[in-house]
Amino acid sequence: MPVSLFTLREHLAGMPDVRVVAPAQRDEDLGQFTSDSDPALDAEMVEDKPFSAIPVPTTGASEFTHFLDGAQRSWLVGFAGMAPMYLAHTSAGLLERLERNVMPPIPQFYSGDLELVVPESANIAAPPDMALVSVGIGLTDTELTMRQRMANAISARREARETQVARIFRDGWLLIDGGIGKVLEQTPHGVQMVGVVKSHQRQYFASQARIRVILDLKPGERTPLFLRERNQLQGKEAYSFYLRLFDSDGKSPLYGLIRIELPADSHMMEQVDEICGWLLAERDPLSLPDARFDRMLYPIRLVEKHLKARQPSDSAIRAILGI
Amino acid sequence: MEEIGRVIGTEKRPNTAYTFYFWTEPGANVGIGSLVRVFSDEAVVYGTVVEAHGFNDLESPLHEFMSMGGRAGIEPPTVRPEMRVFQAAVLRRTPDEPVGAVPIGKVFLADEADVRTALRTDSFADEFGIPAGCYGPKDAPVAVHLHSHFLLGPESGHLNITGTSGLAAKTSYILFLLKSIFEKCNHGPNALEKGVAALLFNTKGGDLLYVDQDPPAGFLTDDDHKLYAACGVEAGPFKNVFYYSPLSKGGADLNTLRNNEEGYNGNPTKAFTFGLKDVIRHAEVLLNKEDLDAKADGYLQYLNDRFVETTRGHQIGGEGDYLKATTLSSLVTVVRKQIDYCERGQINQIDTHNVLTIRKMYNRIGNLGGRFAGLIAEDGVTEGPFDEEFKPDTLYVVDVAMLNSEEQDLVFSAFITSLREKMENGELGVGRLIVVVDELNKYAPSGGAETYVVKSLKEIASRGRYLGLTLFGAQQFRSRVDKEIVGNAATHSFGHVEAEELAQPAYSYFTPAVKEKLASLEQGAILIKHPHFAQPVFLRFPRPACLKGSDGMKMYPRKSGRPLQDLILDHINAVRAPLNKCKDLLADISDSEENLLAVFRKVRKAKTGEEVEEILRQAPKKAGVSRAQPKAVINQDREFDPFA
Structure with missing residues (x-):
């Protein structure tokens, strides 16, 4: 990460309606705001089986060779009028596992940088050695919607980096943290990849019976495959199913529940149970002390650690700002 | 040069001017005591590793237990990454100024040139260096030198050695170091003026009784030979050794294990005895403290002044013959005559000394001849290594192993005192005389009485370096030795040290890891502190290239009743x-x-x-x-x- 002697505060000095604030209001938990979380219909089933729990054979072995994750962190560093400005570090890394060790990312499998995210209307010039991300802010936007747009723009940058890194992957089995639709759009047919979606912001079934089947899954059980349709937010269509990793007795119904995405390919359908076995094998070791350890597979946590280790510290951000 | 890691500095544990942290690649050949070099644009910093930390991503052992489901035998598809972070103490930095925090930089394992630079031996090793052991891997040891002026004087001096008895921590190292000193300071262009000799006491078994004889074939390993070669020291026995021992109780045979003529190797053991003057001078050792009160001490001095240190002698009660005592038995006779004189005249004092005091001393002195038979000369004349001036390149071994503790105290006290006197008078005969004193915690205990031995040792420790007398003191328990004597030693070595001893405040200087290493140090390894080294350094040294005491005793069993x-x-x-x-x-x-x-x-x-x-x-x-x-x-x- 470049560190310029010319601070951001000096760069922005004199610009009308722009003020720089101390980055104490760090806002790394800005989530992606979605608006399509309520399904009208049940998703289309692609596996010729009744919608019930399917036990998965466990072998204790896993064939996944590579792991992809993205990370982002942002700091509220100023305002242009009412609109917030952020310094955002987004990154993506694809790590290989060799002899049970997840190796550090090689340069072509890592993308990450610090960018200044500003409202388009502020006409702010890019600082030296730093890219600018302009976000359209409407006149009618409220403070909340302004923040939503900024957060979405930052998440989009991270996804773009994930796609950038993943599209050059060819050999082996790739496990991706999140959906695979955007990556599939950029990769040729036949690349072997599996996505693990830990959050359940979107429901794919309206039927209470199917929802009950999903929530009642026992450890090592999955649902039949269904089609996650293509859309702008998630990219190309993919086969999907739910899999329970850990027993949820006495816990949240979503405890240990993940949704898996596979390329919409017939031979993937034939391998689905085998892939489930790999995923179950990846439960060891647990991702503790991560709070999401019931759904976070350990190699993915390691990728996240590598990415977070490359993020600037709060002190570095203060130095860049000149505060 | 092998790059092994990088310096790190965190807010919680920042680097300072004297301590820094670095991580290493997995499997890097670095451990406690390793010397490393940090290279940055700002400065080159040399350090020695003093602590090691290992990390993985666990916050609690419970997490790992849960992670494995309590099954230790399973092998998950991914192993937790592990990293090693080492703490190092700064040995040297170039440039010397400014003394700022250690910069973030790449870390390399030190090579031979780095070792010399880090320990500052580059400035003196060729001219004044005494190889003290080797640093580095067994197949490529690098000699580490001590500065002769700082080990033997006059700049600073003395060596203090701490180590557990029986683990080759003291005697073996002393023999190797003496060999090294003898070769470098007695021969070649950099030899010290008038040379160096050493006086040792053999206090147990045959430890030092065969140091002039070759060890059995194959005794020295290849590693030993490499260490000798790296140090430039010949792997052979001492060439010039004189052995001394007291006589046996009968006064005929020598009271030593080395009395087998086949084991003499043409160099028989000589006898040493103490004369009457020695007996009086060391009365505090020979007599109990309770016996030697002010009156008794005064009476002894009176006897010495009037009957011993006099040409003509002295009369008893101002009448009769002038009596002079030259032997212990003749002194006892004088005292007996004084008692008889008092009894005859029914008087209760002579020359202001009460007859009760005289009678008491008669009892005490009278049995000294029996208690210290073999040590006290029948003819009253002292003999031993002090008969002549010391010769350079010569080892003087005084065997007191067969004596009891009381007799050893007398020998030690008398020798140390004589050495001190010779030192004061400039009569040592060599440029430097090294006196090796084991069991310092016995002879100069911390908080003990200020005995004559303690005073002598303190004098030697404080002034000996100016006067050509160097003390190599050794002990098992450093914390129990007089602080002044320990503190005056400029160089300190530590072999294997027991954990209980390491728990004493005297060792708080060392990090826990260094203490742990000391507590488990293998034979042939030491930690050494020297004025030129900013931090102590772990070294290895070879086995002494001479016949071990146990082997010598088997080859040449003691002959008795000849x-x-x-x-x-x-x-x-x-x-x-x-x-x-x-x-x-x-x-x-x-x-x-x-x-x-x-x-x-x-x-x-x-x-x-x-x-x-x-x-x-x-x-x-x-x-x-x-x-x-x-x-x-x-x-x-x-x-x-x-x-x-």
């Missing part, structure tokens, strides 16, 4: 007197034990063949054999004596 004639012949051979002629003379002298013992005592002190011949010639003869008349012998041919 005929006096044989003992006399030993000395005839030692001074290279004409053997056949002396045998003939010996055959003629009276073979009563009393006579042979007297002859033996005289022969033992003879320095030339002529003296031996004369003693034998003057000795009482058997019945029917006439005594030869004394004669002057000038330039006599040793092989042909027409008057014999």
Whole structure:
């Protein structure tokens, strides 16, 4: 990460309606705001089986060779009028596992940088050695919607980096943290990849019976495959199913529940149970002390650690700002 | 040069001017005591590793337990990454100024040039360096040098050695270091003026009794030879060694394990005894503290002044013959006569000394001859290594292993005092004399009484480096040794040290990891502190290239009860007197034990063949054999004596 002697505060000095604030209001938990979380219909089933729990054979072995994750962190560093400005570090890394060790990312499998995210209307010039991300802010936007747009723009940058890194992957089995639709759009047919979606912001079934089947899954059980349709937010269509990793007795119904995405390919359908076995094998070791350890597979946590280790510290951000 | 890691500095544990942290690649060949070099644009910093930390991503052991489901045997598809972080203490930085925090930079394992730079030996190793051991891997050891002026004086001096007995932590290292010192300071272009000699006490078994003999074939390993080669020290025994021991209680044989003539290797053990003056001077060692009160001490000084250190002698009660005491028995006789005089005259004091005091001292002194038989000379004359000036490149071994603790105290006290006096008078005879004192915690205990021995040791420790006397003190428990004596040593070495000892405040200087390493240090390894080293350094040293005491004792078992004639012949051979002629003379002298013992005592002190011949010639003869008349012998041919 470049560190310029010319601070951001000096760069922005004199610009009308722009003020720089101390980055104490760090806002790394800005989530992606979605608006399509309520399904009208049940998703289309692609596996010729009744919608019930399917036990998965466990072998204790896993064939996944590579792991992809993205990370982002942002700091509220100023305002242009009412609109917030952020310094955002987004990154993506694809790590290989060799002899049970997840190796550090090689340069072509890592993308990450610090960018200044500003409202388009502020006409702010890019600082030296730093890219600018302009976000359209409407006149009618409220403070909340302004923040939503900024957060979405930052998440989009991270996804773009994930796609950038993943599209050059060819050999082996790739496990991706999140959906695979955007990556599939950029990769040729036949690349072997599996996505693990830990959050359940979107429901794919309206039927209470199917929802009950999903929530009642026992450890090592999955649902039949269904089609996650293509859309702008998630990219190309993919086969999907739910899999329970850990027993949820006495816990949240979503405890240990993940949704898996596979390329919409017939031979993937034939391998689905085998892939489930790999995923179950990846439960060891647990991702503790991560709070999401019931759904976070350990190699993915390691990728996240590598990415977070490359993020600037709060002190570095203060130095860049000149505060 | 092998790059092994990088310096890190965190807010919680920042680097300072004297300590830094670095991580290493997995499997990097670095551990406690490793020397490393940090390279940055700002400065080059050298350090020694003093602590090691290992991390993975766990916050609690419970997480790992849960992670494995309590099953230790499973092998998950991914292993937790592990990293090693080391703490290092700064040895040196270039440039020297400014002394800022250690910069973030790449870390390399130190090579030979780095070792010399880091330890500052680059400036003196060639001219004043004494190899003290080696640093580095076994297949490529790098010699580390001590500065002779800082080990032997005059800049600073003395060595203090701490180590557990029996684990090659003290004696073995002392022998190697002495060998190294002898080679570098007695030979070659950088030899010290008048050379170096050493005086050692053999306190147990045969540890030091065969240091002039080769070890058995194969005793030294390849690693030992590599260490000797790296240090530039010959892997061989000491060339010039004199052995001394007291006499046995009967006064005939030597009270030493080294009395087997086959084991002499042409270098017989010599006897040492203490004369009357020594007895009086070291009365505080010979007598109990309760006995030697102010009155008794005053009386002893009176006896010394009036009857010993006097030419004419002194009368008892101002009447009768002038009496002079030259032996312990004659002094006892003087005291007896004083008591008799008081009893006869019914007086209760002589020369202000109360008869009760005199009677008490008569009892105490009277049994010294028995208690210290073999140590106290029958003829009252001191003999031993102090008869002549010390010679350079020579080891003087005083064997006190067969003596009891009380007798050892006397020997030690007398020798240290004599050394101190010779030091003060400039009569050591060599440029540097190293005196090796083991069991310092016994002779100079911390918080103990200020005995004469302690005073002498303190004098040597504080002023010896100016006067050519260097103390190599050793002990098992450093924390129990007088702080002044320890503190005056500029160089310190630590072998294996017991954990209980390491828990003492004296070791708080070391990090926990260094203490742990000391507590489990293998034989042949030491930690050494030296004025030129900013931090202590772990070194390895080879086994002494001489016959081990246990091997020597097996090869040359102690002979006891040898005929006096044989003992006399030993000395005839030692001074290279004409053997056949002396045998003939010996055959003629009276073979009563009393006579042979007297002859033996005289022969033992003879320095030339002529003296031996004369003693034998003057000795009482058997019945029917006439005594030869004394004669002057000038330039006599040793092989042909027409008057014999």
